[in-house]
Amino acid sequence: MSFNNLDQLYRQVIMDHYKTPRNKGALEQDSVNIEMNNPTCGDRIQLTLQVEDGIVKDAKFDGEGCSISMASASMMTQAVKGKDVDTALKLSGIFSDMMLGKEYDDSVDLGDIEALQGVSKFPARIKCATLAWKAMEKGVHDEEKS
Amino acid sequence: MNPEIKSYFPILNQEINGHPLVYLDSAATSQKPTPVIEALKEYYESDNSNVHRGVHTLEGAREKVQQFINASSTQEIVFLRGTTTAINLVAQSYGRANVEEGDEIVITYMEHHSNIIPWQQLAKERGAVLKYIELEEDGTISLENVRAAITDRTKIVSMVYVSNVLGTMNPVKEVAKIAHEHGAVMMVDGAQAAPHLKIDVQDLDCDFFAFSGHKMVGPTGIGVLYGKKHLLEAMEPVEFGGEMIDFVGLYDSTWKELPWKFEGGTPIIAGAVGLAAAIDFLQEIGLDEIEKHEHHMAAIAMDKMSAIEGLEIYGPKDPAKRAGIVTFNLKEVHPHDVATVLDMSGIAVRAGHHCAQPLMKWLDVTATARASFYLYNDESDIDRLVEGLRSAKEYFSDVF
Numbered sequence: 238m239s240f241n242n243l244d245q246l247y248r249q250v251i252m253d254h255y256k257t258p259r260n261k262g263a264l265e266q267d268s269v270n271i272e273m274n275n276p277t278c279g280d281r282i283q284l285t286l287q288v289e290d291g292i293v294k295d296a297k298f299d300g301e302g303c304s305i306s307m308a309s310a311s312m313m314t315q316a317v318k319g320k321d322v323d324t325a326l327k328l329s330g331i332f333s334d335m336m337l338g339k340e341y342d343d344s345v346d347l348g349d350i351e352a353l354q355g356v357s358k359f360p361a362r363i364k365c366a367t368l369a370w371k372a373m374e375k376g377v378h379d380e381e382k383s
Numbered sequence: 384m385n386p387e388i389k390s391y392f393p394i395l396n397q398e399i400n401g402h403p404l405v406y407l408d409s410a411a412t413s414q415k416p417t418p419v420i421e422a423l424k425e426y427y428e429s430d431n432s433n434v435h436r437g438v439h440t441l442e443g444a445r446e447k448v449q450q451f452i453n454a455s456s457t458q459e460i461v462f463l464r465g466t467t468t469a470i471n472l473v474a475q476s477y478g479r480a481n482v483e484e485g486d487e488i489v490i491t492y493m494e495h496h497s498n499i500i501p502w503q504q505l506a507k508e509r510g511a512v513l514k515y516i517e518l519e520e521d522g523t524i525s526l527e528n529v530r531a532a533i534t535d536r537t538k539i540v541s542m543v544y545v546s547n548v549l550g551t552m553n554p555v556k557e558v559a560k561i562a563h564e565h566g567a568v569m570m571v572d573g574a575q576a577a578p579h580l581k582i583d584v585q586d587l588d589c590d591f592f593a594f595s596g597h598k599m600v601g602p603t604g605i606g607v608l609y610g611k612k613h614l615l616e617a618m619e620p621v622e623f624g625g626e627m628i629d630f631v632g633l634y635d636s637t638w639k640e641l642p643w644k645f646e647g648g649t650p651i652i653a654g655a656v657g658l659a660a661a662i663d664f665l666q667e668i669g670l671d672e673i674e675k676h677e678h679h680m681a682a683i684a685m686d687k688m689s690a691i692e693g694l695e696i697y698g699p700k701d702p703a704k705r706a707g708i709v710t711f712n713l714k715e716v717h718p719h720d721v722a723t724v725l726d727m728s729g730i731a732v733r734a735g736h737h738c739a740q741p742l743m744k745w746l747d748v749t750a751t752a753r754a755s756f757y758l759y760n761d762e763s764d765i766d767r768l769v770e771g772l773r774s775a776k777e778y779f780s781d782v783f
Contacts, residue, residue, distance in 0.1 A: 242400070243727055243778060247720075278719060278735040279743065279750045301749045303719035362723060 245355035246362070247304065254349065255304040260297045260314035269376035275368050280306045284372045286317075288380055293317045293325055298369060305353075305362050310369035312349045322377055329370045336363045384676040388668065389759045391416040402729025405764045410547050410575060410708050410755035411733055412597050415661075419600055422660035426653045433649055444655035445642075451662045452592065453583040454609050458641040461615070462650050465606030466574040467497040469593035470541070472608060472645065473570055474501035476618040477591075478539060481568075484510035487537040489567070491516040491524060491553075492745045493546045496738040498572045502541060511538075518745060522549040522698040529558050537567040544576035548737050548753065549698030550681065550708030552580075556587045563588070568614065574598055578757070579677055579706050581670040584609050596654060601661030605654030608645070615641050622647040665758075673758050677707030680756040680765065684709045687769045691776065697746055707756035710737070713772060716779045718752035724775035730768055 263270075269286035280302030287295040296314040300307065313332075317325040327342075332350060334341035338357040356366045389395055392414045397404050406414060430440055445457045454460055463469050478501075482488065488502045492515050506513040516532045519525055524542075533540060540562040544555050559569035568590040573582060578599035584592050591614070596605040610618075620627055620638060627647040629637040638644035665673065682702035688694055693714030699705045713721050718734035725732055734752045736743045743749060754768055 243724060246723065247778075279740070280719075281749070303717035305719070359723060361726075362719070365719060 242358075246359055248352040248355065250349050250352040251308040252304065254308035254311040258298075258307060258311040260311065260318070261299065262297045263299055264295055264297045269380050271372050271376040271379070273368060273372040273375065275302070275306070275364055277364070278302075280365060280368055282306070282310055282369050282372050284310075284314075284369065284376055286373070286376055286380075288322060288377070291322050293320055293322065296373075302368070303362075303365055305356060306365040306368050309353060309366045312353070313369040313373060316348060316350055317373060322381075326374065326377065329374050332370050333367065336367055384672065384758060384761070385668075386761060389761070391418070391664075392759050393417060393420070395759060399729040399731070400727050405730045405760075405767045407754040407756065407760065407764065407768060408731045408733050409578075409598070409757035409760075410737075410753065412603070413578060413600050413757055414759065415602070415657075416600055416664050418664050419602065419657050419660045423602060423653050423657045426656045430656075431653075433652075440656050441650065441652050444659035447659040447662050448607055451582070451666070452577070452607075452609055453585050455585060456612060459609055459612050459615065461608040461610065461642040461645045462655055463606050463608055463645070464604055464651075465595040465597070466572060466593045467606075469591075469606055469608035470498055470570065470572065471501045472621055473539075473541075473591050473593075473610070474505045475621045477568070477614065478502075478505040479509070480617075480619065482506075482509045482511045482538045485536065486511045487514050487534060488512070489514045489516060489532050489537050489540045489562075491542055492518050493522065493524075493549055493551065493739065493742050494541075494543055495547055495572065495574070496740070497574075498541055498543060499741065502539070512536075515741075516542075521700060522546070522551050523704060524551070524553050524558075526554065526557055526561070529561055533561055533565050533567060535565050537562070537565050539570060540567050541570040541572065543572040543574075545573075545579065545706045545708075546698070546742075547575050547708065548710050548739050548742055548751070550705035550710070551699055552576075552704060552706060555589060559587060559589045575706065575708070578665070578673075579670075580674050590614055596658040596661060599658075599661055600664055602651075602654045602657035604651045605658050607658075612641065615645070618645075620644050620647065624648050626650070668758060674706075676758060677756060678702055678705075680707045680760060680762075681705055681709060683762055684754065684756070684765045684768070687765055688772065691769065691772055693776065694772065697751060707760075708753065709755075710751045710753040712748060712751050713776060716775060718750045720779065721752045721772070721775050724778055725768070725771045728767070728771045728774065730771045732768070 264285040267285040268288045272283045282300035298310045331341045449457045517528045562569040570591040571589045573594040577594035592609040597603040624647040696711045722734035732754045
């Protein structure tokens, strides 16, 4: 059986992040510690961030879920590490547009994240890909409020 | 099972992602046959009117349901939105009136969320204790464990008849007997049972029985609560308004008799008509025949699926102990990824926690994949599933 369509979803770089996730675990010193579930499927992510002077100094994640959700979490931590909070949130907005199949701002270098573009063609899987980003957004906003 | 049955279900005659659809998600919702679709259309085209005008439609459906589950009277048949609403009604009405501080409510680890949360809420509100009956290793329930859990402080026992994850068929008749010995009432969640087995509430001697139309080839939005007449009579309604009143004064009102006092507002009449058509359809084929077919499908599916290396099936190993539900995991491939690969081959299964998170915890998994069979499935569907699973395994071993 040929699975050309599947290859759009499970790109090599995604499977690489799934197999060898970056930034897996929990930070010992964190300013943001947030857990988020996908209530329809049971995927779970625990995200710890160290935000100092408006910069995401470090980021780690832990959790359980499918290849898409775990790869996306790995890529997200990689993407936001070292960025200022505004840039991290901007990336999140771009990612959301990408998932919804909208035109997105391509002036920013998305690196590995670009590989997740194919997920937009699989509506049932969009929530898997956005879980980590939603956790990051909420964590950063909660931190700003406190 | 007659192979022509499939032709009664128009939705099955389509291609998904370039492959003929194989629908293996009937435990979530069943597909609808032409006679049910026609009944809904006919109702809106010819018979539509509110309650007490088109009496035959709603009350005719009630009689049909009464016979379907062998209740002793139509007064024991309450039309509601579905199983969830029915269990909530019992918890909020019977539960609030009868459960006091320190009393016990007994359920099992294999319940659907809709048969857990209403009791959690009730227990918290009343200061009662919610107890879980332990499961055997194969996902069945032993009467020994039932006896260990139910005491004289137990007021309500609520149990699923057929597990939506493990497929286990529970000995609800025997459990009802034990509950009654301790003065407790027995509620049965029949959502996965009514579509597949002949139901006789008098023989089961359960006090409440709930099921949904959409899982038994009927429409969504219609379900049934059966309750023994003397219990329903003593219960207060939980929804108040039109259609359920006898007399309304400025400061006080009285209720209609059974079953209407529980049916406030305009009910889903078309849904009841559709449910009646669904019952006709199932009875035409025969519930015994359907049950036999599902045991057969479960046996074949389990046999062929377990030949796939790294595939684990949850629940009873003996197909005679389970309905046509096979829940599984493929080693090293997350169930969502399994479901996506199958979907690309036109095969619809379900992946996730199946609204049974405590059971997932008991199984020590976060999610599983589930194939569920119904009267319109045949062995060729199982072959397609097995072929799809082999491809999924291959695909993921390649990308790794």
